[in-house]
Amino acid sequence: MRDVAIIGVGMTKFGELWEQNIRDMFAEAALKAMENANVEKIDALYVGAMSSGLYAFQEHLGSLMADYIGQVGVPAVRIESACSSGGQAVRMGFLDVASGMHDIVLVGGVEKMWDVEDGTFVLATASDQEYEAYNGVTFPGLYAMIARAYMEKYGLTREELAQVPIKNHKHAVNNPNAQYPFEIDLKTVLNSSMVADPLRLMDCSPITDGAACIILCPLDRAKEFTDKYVKIRGVGAASGPIALHDHKDLTRLEAVFLAGQRAYNMAGVTPNDINFVEVHDCFSIAEIVVAEELGFFEYGKGGKAIAEGQGTYGGKIVINPSGGLKAKGHPVGATGVAQIIEAYYQLTNQAGKRQVQNARIGMTQNMGGSGGSCVVHILEGM
Amino acid sequence: MANSQRYTREIPHRYRLEAQKFPSGFVSLPRRLVDPISGKKEFEKIKLAGFGTILTYTIIHVASDHFKFQTPFAVAIIETDEGARLTAMITDTKFEDIKIGAKVELVFRKIMEEGASGIINYGYKAKVIV
Amino acid sequence: MVGIVGYGAYVPIYRIKSSTIANQWGNDPSSIERGLMLIEKTVPGLDEDTITISIAAAKNALKRARIDPKKIGAVYIGSESHPYAVKPSGTVLIDALGIGPDVHVADFEFACKAGTEAMYVAYSHVKSGEMDYAMGIGADTSQGAPGDALEFSASAGGSAFIFGKENVVAEVLYTHSYTSDTPDFWRREYQMYPRHGGRFTGEPAYFKHILGCGRALLEKSGMKPEDFQYAVFHMPNGRFPLKVGKDLGFKQEQMTEGWIVNFMGNTYSGSSITGLTAILDVAKPGDKIFLVSFGSGAGSDGFIFQVTDKITEVQDLAPKTRDMLNTPQKVYLDYGKYVAYRKKIHFNEY
Numbered sequence: 001m002r003d004v005a006i007i008g009v010g011m012t013k014f015g016e017l018w019e020q021n022i023r024d025m026f027a028e029a030a031l032k033a034m035e036n037a038n039v040e041k042i043d044a045l046y047v048g049a050m051s052s053g054l055y056a057f058q059e060h061l062g063s064l065m066a067d068y069i070g071q072v073g074v075p076a077v078r079i080e081s082a083c084s085s086g087g088q089a090v091r092m093g094f095l096d097v098a099s100g101m102h103d104i105v106l107v108g109g110v111e112k113m114w115d116v117e118d119g120t121f122v123l124a125t126a127s128d129q130e131y132e133a134y135n136g137v138t139f140p141g142l143y144a145m146i147a148r149a150y151m152e153k154y155g156l157t158r159e160e161l162a163q164v165p166i167k168n169h170k171h172a173v174n175n176p177n178a179q180y181p182f183e184i185d186l187k188t189v190l191n192s193s194m195v196a197d198p199l200r201l202m203d204c205s206p207i208t209d210g211a212a213c214i215i216l217c218p219l220d221r222a223k224e225f226t227d228k229y230v231k232i233r234g235v236g237a238a239s240g241p242i243a244l245h246d247h248k249d250l251t252r253l254e255a256v257f258l259a260g261q262r263a264y265n266m267a268g269v270t271p272n273d274i275n276f277v278e279v280h281d282c283f284s285i286a287e288i289v290v291a292e293e294l295g296f297f298e299y300g301k302g303g304k305a306i307a308e309g310q311g312t313y314g315g316k317i318v319i320n321p322s323g324g325l326k327a328k329g330h331p332v333g334a335t336g337v338a339q340i341i342e343a344y345y346q347l348t349n350q351a352g353k354r355q356v357q358n359a360r361i362g363m364t365q366n367m368g369g370s371g372g373s374c375v376v377h378i379l380e381g382m
Numbered sequence: 383m384a385n386s387q388r389y390t391r392e393i394p395h396r397y398r399l400e401a402q403k404f405p406s407g408f409v410s411l412p413r414r415l416v417d418p419i420s421g422k423k424e425f426e427k428i429k430l431a432g433f434g435t436i437l438t439y440t441i442i443h444v445a446s447d448h449f450k451f452q453t454p455f456a457v458a459i460i461e462t463d464e465g466a467r468l469t470a471m472i473t474d475t476k477f478e479d480i481k482i483g484a485k486v487e488l489v490f491r492k493i494m495e496e497g498a499s500g501i502i503n504y505g506y507k508a509k510v511i512v
Numbered sequence: 513m514v515g516i517v518g519y520g521a522y523v524p525i526y527r528i529k530s531s532t533i534a535n536q537w538g539n540d541p542s543s544i545e546r547g548l549m550l551i552e553k554t555v556p557g558l559d560e561d562t563i564t565i566s567i568a569a570a571k572n573a574l575k576r577a578r579i580d581p582k583k584i585g586a587v588y589i590g591s592e593s594h595p596y597a598v599k600p601s602g603t604v605l606i607d608a609l610g611i612g613p614d615v616h617v618a619d620f621e622f623a624c625k626a627g628t629e630a631m632y633v634a635y636s637h638v639k640s641g642e643m644d645y646a647m648g649i650g651a652d653t654s655q656g657a658p659g660d661a662l663e664f665s666a667s668a669g670g671s672a673f674i675f676g677k678e679n680v681v682a683e684v685l686y687t688h689s690y691t692s693d694t695p696d697f698w699r700r701e702y703q704m705y706p707r708h709g710g711r712f713t714g715e716p717a718y719f720k721h722i723l724g725c726g727r728a729l730l731e732k733s734g735m736k737p738e739d740f741q742y743a744v745f746h747m748p749n750g751r752f753p754l755k756v757g758k759d760l761g762f763k764q765e766q767m768t769e770g771w772i773v774n775f776m777g778n779t780y781s782g783s784s785i786t787g788l789t790a791i792l793d794v795a796k797p798g799d800k801i802f803l804v805s806f807g808s809g810a811g812s813d814g815f816i817f818q819v820t821d822k823i824t825e826v827q828d829l830a831p832k833t834r835d836m837l838n839t840p841q842k843v844y845l846d847y848g849k850y851v852a853y854r855k856k857i858h859f860n861e862y
Binding site for chain 1: 439503
């Protein structure tokens with residue numbers, strides 16, 4: 001396998017993009033990434049999107065996007081793995097370049113979420129449609145049941161849980177692409193409307209339009225295009241049970257553990273070597289469970305550690321310097337790619353005020369459903 | 383939401399709680415060809431008696447449109463006495479009686495309607511035994 | 513011996529008080545409570561309908577009958593509130609309870625007597641020797657128009673009866689039916705609420721048919737009112753059944769046990785027969801029970817039952833009717849909630 005580099009990135013602002021449709025958003029991000037990487041022609045295209053069919057009534061995104069970024073003729077496919085579609089697309093792009101099949105590969109993610117009214121229904125299609133969604137459960141509901149089980153088992157308090165979105169909003173203040181770049185306090189979280197008890201609105205990542213794209217090439221060719229590039233050092237992916245009720249321990253997301261182990265093994269590093277991590281905080285409880293599965297905290301201790309400041313600048317590890325899904329926004333298919341973009345900025349020292357000092361190795365973790373799929377990347381600055 | 387075709391296929395599991403017990407002890411309510419624990423393909427057909435325990439739960443305040451007029455309602459993950467895990471709405475129960483560890487009985491109820499002219503979807507819900 | 517081998521009722525936990533409805537429309541609550549003798553009525557939950565109520569009642573009947581559901585050869589559900597205009601209710605029931613697919617299924621409708629109609633046909637199948645077991649059910653989630661007198665009574669619930677030849681708990685001694693074309697109450701296709709002839713529903717309809725059926729049944733059997741421990745009649749309100757019973761020669765104490773209308777309301781196809789389940793819950797071997805239903809349109813079915821010594825074995829095998837009626841789990845609805853539960857307001861379609 002060849003080593004693979006990321007040589008350019010581009011994304012739209014995340015938010016309510018009323019003026020842009022799904023192809024407009026993708027084209028903006030893709031053309032920015034190509035310009036950033038100084039490439040005019042790509043060899044292959046991968047598009048991550050969770051549910052363009054239900055959100056935008058548009059399937060066949062590979063062809064559509066290749067057409068609208070002036071690259072008709074290249075092999076182009078869509079990758080779907082619910083909310084981890086973007087990260088899984090990056091993994092496919094990585095395999096494509098690493099295998100020697102293609103050199104210049106564009107990987108993007110996109111989701112147009114604000115065009116439908118019943119987004120709750122669309123997201124619930126990532127659960128077991130016949131045995132979970134049929135019985136009325138929503139995605140916030142699934143994570144609320146994880147939160148309830150975790151709080152009961154480990155004694156995590158409602159106030160401690162609230163520290164996750166408070167931290168992430170604080171990080172987002174310095175992210176110009178973030179949907180909600182402002183701070184919130186404990187009162188804001190605890191007074192926000194109840195979505196799925198015990199989770200309130202401020203525990204939940206928002207509905208977001210957006211697209212994010214990156215350009216991959218063989219590491220040994222990276223310098224031909226740019227001096228700002230990072231190496232993909234480890235890739236790990238795993239699946240878990242589709243239904244939350246089939247997780248033996250309802251306070252765990254085993255697919256995250258497996259994907260993390262695979263990425264650590266491939267990269268030859270341990271959690272102590274990671275300087276920052278972008279995790280999939282679709283709900284506040286998710287960040288806690290994921291940080292434990294990735295080995296940053298012991299099981300049952302992640303919540304208290306993050307509440308004590310161990311997940312921010314000056315703590316054990318900076319978690320979600322971008323603001324995370326909660327504050328940066330969560331256009332589901334784009335999220336996994338946007339996490340990679342944040343890591344790219346951090347490792348090329350372009351993260352501005354949110355720069356993690358001396359960041360050399362970063363990790364991204366992107367997850368689908370209630371832990372039904374997960375993909376982890378470990379990136380290294382050059 | 384389920385149209386007639388999809389709905390009819392799941393009737394044995396939803397109406398009668400017909401399940402499969404695999405050699406590892408894993409019990410699956412949906413049809414499966416393979417035991418997710420042991421990988422073995424042999425199983426015994428069983429019928430769940432309809433009693434179980436709440437492992438975790440939530441009270442849903444924001445639902446998808448099909449359940450919009452039922453909010454707030456509780457949903458729980460239940461382990462039946464046979465060891466099958468399932469997700470079910472809780473009915474005819476005061477919220478304060480819903481607790482992790484509470485015993486429930488499964489009852490046959492209307493789950494949702496496909497609008498005013500579509501089919502009516504039935505299935506199991508859980509009722510806390512007070 | 514042919515008769516009931518298993519019986520079961522189901523009563524939802526939701527209630528609305530007559531006074532809540534009366535206050536909504538500016539009526540005097542005490543005139544409803546005293547005049548119609550209605551204190552409160554049952555309301556189906558948001559997730560309940562005639563099908564789920566029939567299934568819950570039939571499950572209780574199966575618990576008492578202790579038979580393999582596959583042995584049931586026919587299932588009839590009588591109701592004026594079948595959830596589908598076209599598509600049977602009974603098919604859901606047989607698939608939920610593991611009856612069939614070798615089974616005869618039909619849905620019946622005859623205003624408030626569809627339940628006894630279902631029982632009559634189920635009983636006849638067993639008596640003829642056509643099959644070993646047959647089930648008749650009456651259940652309803654009836655609607656009264658907002659502001660109409662029916663709104664005080666139209667309620668939800670139902671009962672199921674399995675007929676057979678072995679281990680009979682209540683033998684059917686005599687039956688009689690009495691029918692004429694009397695449009696005292698009706699609901700046309702696509703109409704949400706029924707209409708009725710007001711006072712015309714009384715003397716020429718309810719009383720004429722129950723008295724006609726009841727007198728013929730007494731004559732046919734050669735029995736007198738005093739031969740019975742219990743009597744139960746269709747209960748459109750509290751007053752009518754007590755009056756019609758008295759007219760036939762029954763005394764108040766014979767009618768008390770089956771008279772559940774004051775806290776249950778009128779469960780239409782489930783009315784008199786749910787009263788019957790309340791009687792069977794407490795009946796002793798040898799007791800005789802006199803039952804006459806009434807369905808607008810109009811007709812009455814009458815049954816004379818004799819309780820056997822098997823009754824005491826089954827009474828405790830399923831929830832008792834009055835226990836369900838008086839459950840501490842009761843939830844009282846205000847009028848706004850009631851209107852939403854009964855879908856009396858127009859919702860957006862999603």
